[in-house]
Amino acid sequence: MVQHDPYASRTGGAEAIHPRLDPVVYGGPQPGQAHALNQDQLASFERDGYLILPDLCADMLDPIRRELASLKQRMAGDEDLYTEPDSDEPRTLFRVHAWSSLLDRLMRDPRLLQPVEQILGSSATLMQSRINIKPAFRGKSFPWHSDFETWHVEDGMERMRAVTAWIMLTDNHACNGPLYVIPGSHKHYVSCAGKTGRENYRTSLKRQNLGVPRHETMRSLLQDRPIRAIEGGAGTLVLHDCNLLHGSPDNISADPRSILMFVYNSAENPIVAPFGGLPPRPDYLCDREAAPLQPLPQPLQPQELAA
C-alpha cells in the first residue's frame, strides 16, 4: 500500500498552501558548547526561519578565497563545475568539500556544526556543498522557491529537518542581488502545480520553473510578511531552514556576490526514493550515502587553513 505523502508536490494537482508538520528547531540550548546558539538565537531562527551571524567566519576569508582561485583551475572541465551560459567563467562549483581538504575541515568546524546540530537535534550529514558566484552586472534573478520542495520531490528527503549554512565571500549588500527571504514562510508548505520532467535539474539550476509558487500563492504569503534582503559583510555566516521561501533579484552592480554553502541534513532524516517518482539527481546535488559528520574539537585556525 502506498503511504500518503504529506509534502506531495508537482503531482499534477492544484497548488495549495499546507501547514508545516515538522519542528523548525529540534534541539535546545547547549550551555557546555562554546559555539552553540543561545536561547534568543534559537527563538529567532524558529520564528523567522533564518539567522545572520556577522563576522563569524571573517578570519577564514583569505584562505577560502585562495582555495576558490585554486579550485577554479583544478575543477576546470569537470561536471562539478558549472560555467556561465555564454562564457567559460565558473558560476557554481559543486562538491567543493570533496575537492578541498580545507573545505572538508571547514564543514566540520564547530562554529558551523554546533549550531547546525542544535537546530537538527541530531548529528548532521553533508548533503551538498557549493560555491555560488553571482557575477557583477549580469547576475540573473532567481524566482521564489523552497529548497525542501525540490529536495523532497527530486531527491527523496523525507521530512523538513535540514539546514543550510552559508558564508559570504564578498559583501552581500542591498544592490548586488542579495538573497531575499520571507521570514515566517518556512512554517507553510507550498504544494506546487506542474509535473517534474526527467533531468529537470539540468535546466532548473539555470532558471527554475517547477517548484515555483504561482503569483496568487506568493501574494497571499507576502500579505503580512515583508521581504527581507539578507545583507552582511564578507565573513558573515547565515543559517537558513530548508523550507524558507527565498529568491533573488538581478545583480546589476559592479560587485560580484559570492557565497560558500553547506547543506546539512539530519542523520535521522532519511533520503529515500524521490517522491516525484523519477531517478534521483546526481551525487553532487544530493549525496545519498553521506555519513554523520564528526565535529572538529576546535575551530580551524587561519594558519591551518593556509596549509
Place this chain on the structure above:
Amino acid sequence: MVQHDPYASRTGGAEAIHPRLDPVVYGGPQPGQAHALNQDQLASFERDGYLILPDLCADMLDPIRRELASLKQRMAGDEDLYTEPDSDEPRTLFRVHAWSSLLDRLMRDPRLLQPVEQILGSSATLMQSRINIKPAFRGKSFPWHSDFETWHVEDGMERMRAVTAWIMLTDNHACNGPLYVIPGSHKHYVSCAGKTGRENYRTSLKRQNLGVPRHETMRSLLQDRPIRAIEGGAGTLVLHDCNLLHGSPDNISADPRSILMFVYNSAENPIVAPFGGLPPRPDYLCDREAAPLQPLPQPLQPQELAA
C-alpha cells in the same frame, strides 16, 4: 562647416568618459517662493544629482490613482499606451498630461515647478510625461544609462539642462525593483560605443541595449561611488538630473512599483535635429514644440484634483 558635438555618442568610436561641461544647478535660492528648494537642498542636488522630498505629494495620491484607473480605460488601444509583452496589461502610459486635465495642472503645480525652474534657472517646457508600472513578480530589470545620452542622440537635446520630477504612486522599497542611482555620476558623460539603428526606441523601451555603458566603464564609475536605491513611501517626490546614471533590478516582490514622471527641459535648451543623424522619436517621447509652462499660483488642492 559641421560644429563639434561635445556630447557625441554612438558614433562608432570607442567608449569614453568625458567631464560634464554644463552646470547642474543653473539658478539659486528663491526666498520669496514658498516651494523653492533651500540652499542645502540645492547643494545636495548639485553634488548627488538627485533629491528626495518625502510626503511632498501625499495629498495628491488618491486623485492620481483614480485618474490612472480611468486613463487605463480611456487610453486602451492608443499608441500612447504600452502594454506588457505577454498580456494586455498596461505597463507605460505616455503623454498623460495631454490625456488628463488633472495631470496637466499637476505638472504646473508650484511644488514641482518651483524647484524645477530653480534648478534649470529658467522657465521649463514639458518634454515627456508618463506613468510607469513595474508589475509585481515579473517587473524586469533595466541596465545602467543616462537619459541625456538618449535625448541628445535620438531627440536632439542640446545641453544638459533638464530635470525629471517623479512622484511615487506606490511605496518604492528596497525589494520591489527600486530605482538605483549612482550619486555623482551626473558629472561625467559616457560617450557610448555602437551606432543607433532606425526606430531604436521601439525596442529600447523594452530592453535598452544602446546607450548602455560597458562593464569596464561602469566598474570605473562605481569604484568609489556606491549605488543608492531610491526608497520612499507613496507620495514622495524625486528630482533627478538628466545625466544621472540609473538602472533598476527585477521586481520579484508582490508590490508593483508605480510612478508618475514629468520630464522638464529648460526653455533655453533647444531641441534641435537629433545628434545621431536619424529622424526624431515620436512626440510622446519628446514634445519638440512644447511652450514654456505657466506655474499655477497655488498648489492644487485635493478637492480640485477630484474635480
